[in-house]
Amino acid sequence: MERKDFLAALGLSAGSLVITSCLGACGKGDSATPTTGTPTTPTNGTKVDFTLNVSTNSDISTKGWTIMNSIIIAKNGSNYIALSSVCTHQGNPLTYNSGNNTFPCSLTDAAHGSVFDSNGTKTQGPATSNVKKYSTALTGTSLRVFEA
Numbered sequence: 001m002e003r004k005d006f007l008a009a010l011g012l013s014a015g016s017l018v019i020t021s022c023l024g025a026c027g028k029g030d031s032a033t034p035t036t037g038t039p040t041t042p043t044n045g046t047k048v049d050f051t052l053n054v055s056t057n058s059d060i061s062t063k064g065w066t067i068m069n070s071i072i073i074a075k076n077g078s079n080y081i082a083l084s085s086v087c088t089h090q091g092n093p094l095t096y097n098s099g100n101n102t103f104p105c106s107l108t109d110a111a112h113g114s115v116f117d118s119n120g121t122k123t124q125g126p127a128t129s130n131v132k133k134y135s136t137a138l139t140g141t142s143l144r145v146f147e148a
């Protein structure tokens with residue numbers, strides 16, 4: 001008896017054998033519902049966007065500036081200025097001088113001394129590049145700091 005005659009006698013076709021063999025290849029661990037992995041927070045392309053309450057922030061009320069999320073936020077009159085707080089020289093934190101509205105690098109190391117203006121532009125080295133400036137929007141006592 002030839003194969004096709006044998007299969008015909010069993011009532012099977014070649015197609016049903018293919019389906020049967022495919023079903024056999026599927027393990028019990030397979031599921032019709034796809035699983036999802038744990039999402040990771042993208043680091044590239046993520047924009048800064050947070051708010052702080054300026055009326056309850058003790059740094060702002062006592063010294064006029066604070067650092068949050070590596071951003072220095074300074075009150076200048078009724079305006080707020082937000083710059084990256086990381087000095088472009090060697091990464092020391094910036095401070096704020098309300099007397100001349102500038103952002104000197106931390107003065108803990110006498111060999112340093114970079115200063116940035118309210119736009120983040122370097123006005124004094126040794127830093128060779130500017131720091132990033134962020135947008136601010138005040139609604140009541142809630143200050144939003146964000147990248148446009």
Ligand code: FES
Nearest residue numbers: 087089090105112
């Ligand atoms: S780290 Fe700011 S001047 Fe050196």
